[in-house]
Amino acid sequence: MHPCVTVIVPSFNEEKHIASLLDNLLQQDYPMDRMEVFIVDGMSRDRTQEIIRDYQIRYPFIQLLLNEKRFVPFALNQGIRKSQGEVIIRMDAHSEYPSNYISTLVNYLFELKADNVGGIWLTRPGNDSVKANSIAIAQSSAFGVGNSHFRLGIHEIRKVDTVPYGCFKKSLFDRIGMFDEELLRNQDDEFNARIIENGGSIYLIPDVAITYYARSDVSSLIRMFYQYAFFKPLVNRKLKMPATIRQFIPPLFVLFLLLGWTVVFFLPSFLPLYLAGVGIYLLFNIIYTVKSAWNRGKGLLVFFLPWIFFIQHVAYGIGYLNGLINFVLLKRSKGTIVSSR
DSSP: OOOOEEEEEEESSOTTTHHHHHHHHHTOSSOGGGEEEEEEEOOOSSSHHHHHHHHHHHOTTEEEEEOTTOSHHHHHHHHHHHOOOSEEEEOOTTEEOOTTHHHHHHHHHHHTTOSEEEEEEEEEOSSSSHHHHHHHHHTTSHHHHOSOHHHHOOSSOEEOSOOSSOEEETHHHHHHOOOOTTOSSOHHHHHHHHHHHTTOOEEEEEEEEEEEEOOOSHHHHHHHHHHHHHTHHHHHHHHTOOOOHHHHHHHHHHHHHHHHHHHHHHOGGGHHHHHHHHHHHHHHHHHHHHHHHHHHTOTTHHHHHHHHHHHHHHHHHHHHHHHIIIIIISOOSOOOOOOOO
């Protein structure tokens, strides 16, 4: 028996990727008469909607929905409210999925009696340039992103606190509520934490590998990590849950860099300790850079990757500190973000 599945894909200016995603969906081994696909578009200014409408004419189970509020949580909730499926699967236009993606996740969702299941990420560069390769490595390295299981990979099914995208029973949303629309970013982190808070379970499935194409330019990398970190303190405040040590490392690093010079000015004896701290960071940065360049046989990475690691850490650190100021010190409940939209 195949339960009816609703696939929800938030989109914005995805003319380069949306056709590949839709072709990917058409290649799934799940019965098409048991699927509905909602591409919820945030008022794209390119040909995204035109491409979707062309597919919609040929494949009526694919539908274009317009998300006038533009951001992801509104798109997800709009799709969930309209859905007829027993199972909700979120997907992303920047990724490629195996042909058994939907069938495998649906099977494990029921077999494990889970509330959410998802696959691992195989991060690939957006193009063949050394810069794009460096960005992809930084987003899939323990030094770049910490111990995120779905980014680093696992070898057997395990309970986790989050997975990319997600596959849920629709009844879950009746039980614990929808995605939080105040969280323009990190809404999936908060929702997954709410699942666990309500006694639910989340499983990462290593047999399901999602190929994720990382952004290929530095400005997009900065924007993404800044925005991701900016909303972390609001997530923690909403959940009444302290941040993990991993979340604090980048903002503490930024504070150390910025405030260290001030301390040195008034207390010159602090200079050796400051230089030692910078030296330890550089040492780890170089070790991970050389290891990555050696494993991939790309010597030029040693000139780009250290900067990408540094930029990624600083963007996250500044975003998190700004989030602390806005959501913890000033007690704001919403925040505006820097966005290409």
